[in-house]
Amino acid sequence: xxxxxxxxxxxxxxxxxxxxxxxxxxxxxxxxxxxxxxxxxxxxxxxxxxxxxxxxxxxxxxxxxxxxxxxxxxxxxxxxxxxxxxxxxxxxxxxxxxxxxxxxxxxxxxxxxxxxxxxxxxxxxxxxxxxxxxxxxxxxxxxxxxxxxxxxxxxxxxxxxxxxxxxxxxxxxxxxxxxxxxxxxxxxxxxxxxxxxxxxxxxxxxxxxxxxxxxxxxxxxxxxxxxxxxxxxxxxxxxxxxxxxxxxxxxxxxxxxxxxxxxxxxxxxxxxxxxxxxxxxxxxxxxxxxxxxxxxxxxxxxxxxxxxxxxxxxxxxxxxxxxxxxxxxxxxxxxxxxxxxxxxxxxxxxxxxxxxxxxxxxxxxxxxxxxxxxxxxxxxxxxxxxxxxxxxxxxx
Amino acid sequence: xxxxxxxxxxxxxxxxxxxxxxxxxxxxxxxxxxxxxxxxxxxxxxxxxxxxxxxxxxxxxxxxxxxxxxxxxxxxxxxxxxxxxxxxxxxxxxxxxxxxxxxxxxxxxxxxxxxxxxxxxxxxxxxxxxxxxxxxxxxxxxxxxxxxxxxxxxxxxxxxxxxxxxxxxxxxxxxxxxxxxxxxxxxxxxxxxxxxxxxxxxxxxxxxxxxxxxxxxxxxxxxxxxxxxxxxxxxxxxxxxxxxxxxxxxxxxxxxxxxxxxxxxxxxxxxxxxxxxxxxxxxxxxxxxxxxxxxxxxxxxxxxxxxxxxxxxxxxxxxxxxxxxxxxxxxxxxxxxxxxxxxxxxxxxxxxxxxxxxxxxxxxxxxxxxxxxxxxx
Numbered sequence: 053x054x055x056x057x058x059x060x061x062x063x064x065x066x067x068x069x070x071x072x073x074x075x076x077x078x079x080x081x082x083x084x085x086x087x088x089x090x091x092x093x094x095x096x097x098x099x100x101x102x103x104x105x106x107x108x109x110x111x112x113x114x115x116x117x118x119x120x121x122x123x124x125x126x127x128x129x130x131x132x133x134x135x136x137x138x139x140x141x142x143x144x145x146x147x148x149x150x151x152x153x154x155x156x157x158x159x160x161x162x163x164x165x166x167x168x169x170x171x172x173x174x175x176x177x178x179x180x181x182x183x184x185x186x187x188x189x190x191x192x193x194x195x196x197x198x199x200x201x202x203x204x205x206x207x208x209x210x211x212x213x214x215x216x217x218x219x220x221x222x223x224x225x226x227x228x229x230x231x232x233x234x235x236x237x238x239x240x241x242x243x244x245x246x247x248x249x250x251x252x253x254x255x256x257x258x259x260x261x262x263x264x265x266x267x268x269x270x271x272x273x274x275x276x277x278x279x280x281x282x283x284x285x286x287x288x289x290x291x292x293x294x295x296x297x298x299x300x301x302x303x304x305x306x307x308x309x310x311x312x313x314x315x316x317x318x319x320x321x322x323x324x325x326x327x328x329x330x331x332x333x334x335x336x337x338x339x340x341x342x343x344x345x346x347x348x349x350x351x352x353x354x355x356x357x358x359x360x361x362x363x364x365x366x367x368x369x370x371x372x373x374x375x376x377x378x379x380x381x382x383x384x385x386x387x388x389x390x391x392x393x394x395x396x397x398x399x400x401x402x403x404x405x406x407x408x409x410x411x412x413x414x415x416x417x418x419x420x421x422x423x424x425x426x427x428x429x430x431x432x433x434x435x436x437x438x439x440x441x442x443x444x445x446x447x448x
Numbered sequence: 449x450x451x452x453x454x455x456x457x458x459x460x461x462x463x464x465x466x467x468x469x470x471x472x473x474x475x476x477x478x479x480x481x482x483x484x485x486x487x488x489x490x491x492x493x494x495x496x497x498x499x500x501x502x503x504x505x506x507x508x509x510x511x512x513x514x515x516x517x518x519x520x521x522x523x524x525x526x527x528x529x530x531x532x533x534x535x536x537x538x539x540x541x542x543x544x545x546x547x548x549x550x551x552x553x554x555x556x557x558x559x560x561x562x563x564x565x566x567x568x569x570x571x572x573x574x575x576x577x578x579x580x581x582x583x584x585x586x587x588x589x590x591x592x593x594x595x596x597x598x599x600x601x602x603x604x605x606x607x608x609x610x611x612x613x614x615x616x617x618x619x620x621x622x623x624x625x626x627x628x629x630x631x632x633x634x635x636x637x638x639x640x641x642x643x644x645x646x647x648x649x650x651x652x653x654x655x656x657x658x659x660x661x662x663x664x665x666x667x668x669x670x671x672x673x674x675x676x677x678x679x680x681x682x683x684x685x686x687x688x689x690x691x692x693x694x695x696x697x698x699x700x701x702x703x704x705x706x707x708x709x710x711x712x713x714x715x716x717x718x719x720x721x722x723x724x725x726x727x728x729x730x731x732x733x734x735x736x737x738x739x740x741x742x743x744x745x746x747x748x749x750x751x752x753x754x755x756x757x758x759x760x761x762x763x764x765x766x767x768x769x770x771x772x773x774x775x776x777x778x779x780x781x782x783x784x785x786x787x788x789x790x791x792x793x794x795x796x797x798x799x800x801x802x803x804x805x806x807x808x809x810x811x812x813x814x815x816x817x818x819x820x821x822x823x824x825x
Contacts, residue, residue, distance in 0.1 A: 078649040085653060092680045099679045171489045172482035173496045187805035188798045189760035192774065196798070199790035386665040393767055404671055414675040422664045422672075429663035 096415070109420075111411045112138070118406050120397045122313055134407045141402030142424060148319055148398065149385040149428075155324035156384060157377075160331025167336045178332070185329040191390050194322035198394045201314040208305055220299055220306060226317055227299035230310035236293035243286035250282075251275045315396035319388065327384045331377060338373035339365065371443050378436035385428055399424055510535055511795075518542065521785035540786045541796045547780070548773060551616020557608055560600045561619055567593060567600075568626070576811065578818075594630050597623075612690040616771040618800070623690075624762040624772065628697040629755050635698065636705025637744075641735070643710055654706070661703035666761050669696045674768040693765055701758040708754055712747030713739065745819050752812035756805045773797055 066072040100107060112135040119130045123140045124147070166178040185193070202223050206212060211222035220227040258269040287294070299309025342365050350360040389400040404421040408414055471477060483493045514535025519525040525537035541548075553561055571593040574586025601623070603609035615623060642654035661669070673692040681687055716739060724734030744751070766775030777793045780786060 074647050078647050081647075081653065082649055095682055096679045098683050099681075102683060169489075169492070170482070170485065171492045171496075174492050177496055177500070183806060184798075184802060187756070187760075187802045187809065189763045189774075189801055191763050191766075192794060192798055192801070195774075195778075196790070196794040199794065203788055203790060389665040389667045390764070390767075392667065400665070400667055400671075404668060408671070408675065415679065418668060418672055418676055422668050425665060425668065426660065426663040 100415075105412065107415060109416055111407075111413050111416065114411065116407065117410065120402065122316065122397055134403070134411065137407060138399065138403040138420065141397055141399035144391075144396065144402075145385070145388055145398040145400075148316070148323070148388045148391065148396070149381075151320055152323045152327065152384050152388065153381050155320065156327035156331055156380070159325055159328035160380075161335055163328060163332035164335030164339070167332060168339060182329045182332050185326055186333075190322060190326040190387055191393060193326050194318055194390055194394060197322050198314060198318035201318055208301065211301065211306075217300075218298060220301075222306075223314065224305070224311070225314050226312040227306045227309045228312065229296040229298045230308070232295050232297050234293040234295070236290035239290055240283060240286045240293065244283045247278050247282040251278050254278070313396075315391070315394050318394055319391050319396050323384055323387055323390075326387075327380050330380050330383075334373055334376045334380065335369075338369040341372050342368045367443075374439055374443065375436060378432060378439075382429055382432050385432070386425065389425075522787065522789060536792050536795070537786075537789055538792065540780075540789045540792050544777075544780050544786075548617040548776060549619065551619055551771060551776065552614045553616075553619065554608075554610060554614065557603075557610060560603075560607070560610075564597045564600045567596065568622070594627060597626070612688050615690065617776045618773050620765070620770065621762050621772045624694065624697055624765060625759040627694045628701045628758045628762065631698045632701035632705050632754075632758065633751070635702035637709050637740070639702060639706035640709035640713060643706065644713055658703045658706050661700055662707070666697075666700050666764055667767055669700055670764060670768050672696065689768075689770070693768070693770065697758065697762065697765075700761070701754060704754045704757070705751060708747045708750035709743065711750060712743035712745075715746045716743055748815055748819065749812055752808055752815075756808050759805065759808075760801060773800065 066076065096107075113133050115131050116134045116137045117130050118137070120128055120137060120140050122144060125143045126136070126140060128136055128140050163178045163182060166174050167182065169175045169178075205221055205223040208220075208222045208224050211220040211227070213220055218229055254274065255271055258271050262268055297308045297310075299306045299311075301307075346364050346368065347360055350364045351357075355363070388398055391398040392401040392405055395401070399421055403417050408417040411417070471480060484490045514529060515538050516525045516528045516535060517538050519528065519537065519539040520543075522537055522540065525539055526532035529535050550558055550561055571586075571590040574580065574583075575590035577586075580586060599605060599607070601610065601615070601619075602612065639654050639658055642650050643658065645651050645654075670693060673696040674689060677692045678687065720738060720742065721734070724738045727734075729737065763772055763774045765772050766778070769775075771779065774797055777797055781788070781790055781793060
């Protein structure tokens with residue numbers, strides 16, 4: 053009897069002990085998870101064999117055979133490879149994410165501050181805007197703007213002209229003047245970079261002087277002067293190597309200038325104001341979270357109101373605002389994959405859409421697309437962590 | 449009159465209380481303090497008024513007074529207006545309402561959909577309403593409801609089976625959203641507990657899963673569901689597209705819920721864990737009785753936000769070709785009778801989402817207020 057009882061006793065003892073029970077549970081989980089993965093891998097191999105496909109990334113170097121209407125950075129024709137179409141898609145994703153984040157931040161801060169306005173009408177209007185925008189799916193916003201641009205704006209022949217025939221709005225897109233760089237423009241660019249460097253150096257110096265002596269320089273105005281005067285001097289010196297190519301109606305379409313496609317406009321505006329509604333709430337919460345005592349203390353010390361905002365309120369509010377702001381940027385980037393609904397060629401639409409359909413490489417294309425989004429997410433969140441640790445409250 | 453303003457004519461303490469100056473009270477005072485308190489505020493008010501004046505009258509005319517409510521097609525609609533597109537053609541929405549509601553659900557079986565809607569209302573009411581008799585049974589009913597609804601909608605076990613492809617419109621939107629919401633909560637809580645577990649393997653698995661799902665857009669997961677998932681399954685077995693989509697939506701929402709709940713768990717002071725341990729409670733006892741009730745309470749706003757998000761995300765199924773309310777509406781726009789009525793359609797759908805999401809957000813706010821016990825963490 054005793055011998056038959058012994059193993060179960062050992063088992064129950066192992067189960068009662070916290071450490072060994074942990075080990076048992078973990079081994080058990082690992083067996084289940086790896087078993088599941090093995091079954092999936094086996095199924096994938098069998099299924100792929102059954103339909104006569106093999107798992108390889110060779111297709112990336114096959115000619116893609118489809119056109120991409122919007123490729124502002126690199127040359128792309130339908131003879132290019134799938135790899136190139138993926139690159140074009142990635143660049144388009146980054147382009148929309150970049151401009152979207154900028155517009156969303158500006159709009160979000162403006163609306164968030166309007167929400168806090170002591171003016172009842174202003175704060176109500178922004179409240180209604182925020183509540184309406186963020187309670188409607190972003191896809192509907194994008195589709196609605198796209199429908200407005202395409203169906204309600206006039207055709208190119210009757211395009212709405214803005215700013216004295218410099219800008220044109222039509223259902224084929226938004227036409228803006230494009231800069232033409234002639235020889236010598238590079239020098240202007242170099243001077244611009246140098247003046248940016250000067251501004252940064254000057255800011256550091258001004259901060260050091262202020263820390264040491266308390267003297268405050270008018271940093272903003274001096275920076276503005278450096279940034280405008282030096283490059284314009286360079287412009288004059290190089291005999292204005294930059295000119296503007298202004299769009300003009302020739303026949304049925306516009307010639308010259310730069311065309312911002314309706315797909316880009318719809319996606320950009322839709323993503324931006326949808327995200328701006330969330331950013332506005334973040335900004336509002338961040339500013340409200342800085343206790344009023346801080347303002348009062350600053351005033352008691354004799355700090356002027358705009359300096360109070362600049363030196364006391366904003367730095368403290370930013371500490372609260374930045375982490376959720378970064379996750380909104382991340383959301384915007386991920387939401388940019390909705391481009392596929394209106395035909396803007398981002399990475400999901402090129403590699404994950406058309407390339408997938410044409411090559412039948414579901415596994416490979418989806419792995420690449422998901423991997424790219426994961427990398428972008430990781431980059432943004434590691435930036436967030438770095439920034440967080442930089443501005444973290446150092447308690448003494 | 450002048451005499452009463454002369455301070456000398458009163459003994460100290462006998463001055464009668466004067467009413468506050470008219471300019472600081474009532475409507476005028478309110479307007480003065482809230483709209484015209486400074487030159488900047490006056491300018492802002494005037495700009496806002498001008499802006500509203502530009503938008504509101506024409507919107508009201510387009511939406512209501514100039515709108516047409518019944519017609520057979522858009523030509524008839526526009527014939528009734530002063531000029532085409534001078535008002536909204538709500539006849540389009542009215543005429544398509546049944547399609548938008550039921551999709552292609554077979555006509556004689558629609559009572560099942562109606563019954564599901566009624567039961568859904570009852571489940572929501574029972575789960576959310578405090579202080580109703582038999583709260584326990586209401587909650588049990590709400591937990592059983594998803595399965596009951598699945599039986600009612602898809603048939604089997606005595607009911608006529610209905611293929612999932614027949615679902616569409618608001619019905620499909622609600623099916624996707626309610627499934628995502630109701631199954632992601634338990635899964636999300638489990639993931640959050642796993643992520644905070646002291647067992648490294650369990651923790652690693654949960655972290656990888658959560659971060660992977662949160663790092664990719666829902667669309668790519670839906671593409672996986674529609675194109676790739678069949679490769680993962682045993683050869684020969686086929687899996688309904690709706691089912692695959694529901695699984696993906698649930699997993700997606702669960703990862704976000706997990707992070708919200710983890711925030712709640714971290715917000716709890718360690719004293720609570722230590723007190724539970726000191727009472728000799730086991731892991732499950734302490735979590736069920738002490739940790740989770742408090743952690744979930746802190747996480748309610750985040751959980752509801754995630755629910756709203758996953759409800760809004762349910763429209764993405766249109767990208768893989770499923771006909772939810774948005775997909776069906778867009779398909780309807782190609783109907784020659786109603787060509788080009790996009791504004792009406794998008795306003796209707798926006799309103800549908802706005803009403804439901806706003807209601808959820810308000811409910812969350814009121815719940816937050818009610819559960820506020822005054823002491824934090």
